[in-house]
Amino acid sequence: QNIKVSVESVFTSMRRPGCRARYQRTCRHALYFPGCNIDVDDFKVAGTVTAVSGLALTVAEAALQTDQYYKAGLVIFNDLFGWIGDHIGSTLTLIGAIDGLAEYVTAHGSASVFIAPGCDLSTGPNGCAKFSNFLNMGGFEFMSDNNPFSQSIT
Numbered sequence: 001q002n003i004k005v006s007v008e009s010v011f012t013s014m015r016r017p018g019c020r021a022r023y024q025r026t027c028r029h030a031l032y033f034p035g036c037n038i039d040v041d042d043f044k045v046a047g048t049v050t051a052v053s054g055l056a057l058t059v060a061e062a063a064l065q066t067d068q069y070y071k072a073g074l075v076i077f078n079d080l081f082g083w084i085g086d087h088i089g090s091t092l093t094l095i096g097a098i099d100g101l102a103e104y105v106t107a108h109g110s111a112s113v114f115i116a117p118g119c120d121l122s123t124g125p126n127g128c129a130k131f132s133n134f135l136n137m138g139g140f141e142f143m144s145d146n147n148p149f150s151q152s153i154t
Contacts, residue, residue: 021138026121027128028138031072036119037136040074044114049077052102055085055094062115063090068126072118077101077111084118 022028029035047061062070070087075094082098092115104111120126123141128134 024139025141025143026139031119035138038131038133040116044116047113047115049105049111049113052105055097057092058090059092059115060090062087062092070115070117074116076114
């Protein structure tokens with residue numbers, strides 16, 4: 001009895017990433033990072049933080065856009081990024097604090113920042129349409145609602 005087994009070194013297998021795309025409706029790319037291919041400098045707007053309360057920032061320039069326009073976007077202060085978790089009026093709520101921002105506002109009364117809009121990972125008005133970036137959409141928006149693995153074959 002003979003058995004033929006084909007093997008491959010772990011080192012050669014590690015050099016092959018395989019298929020990275022996940023079959024999902026939403027985009028798999030992080031906004032402003034490779035894959036999305038949008039340059040933050042093309043969309044950022046200068047703003048002024050006039051108040052900081054915990055993770056909530058008051059930025060008057062944010063009120064010039066509709067609510068949630070900056071949600072999932074960025075606040076840039078001294079080349080440090082802060083991700084925006086919510087946007088209502090002139091209030092931007094960060095996901096985590098930006099080092100030194102609260103202290104700077106307390107000491108100087110305000111701080112100059114840049115704010116950049118967010119993306120909801122869809123092709124809709126809060127996604128690729130906002131950036132005219134349909135060619136880089138990393139999701140499968142028109143995938144079927146039927147799960148082929150939950151259907152019985154008869």
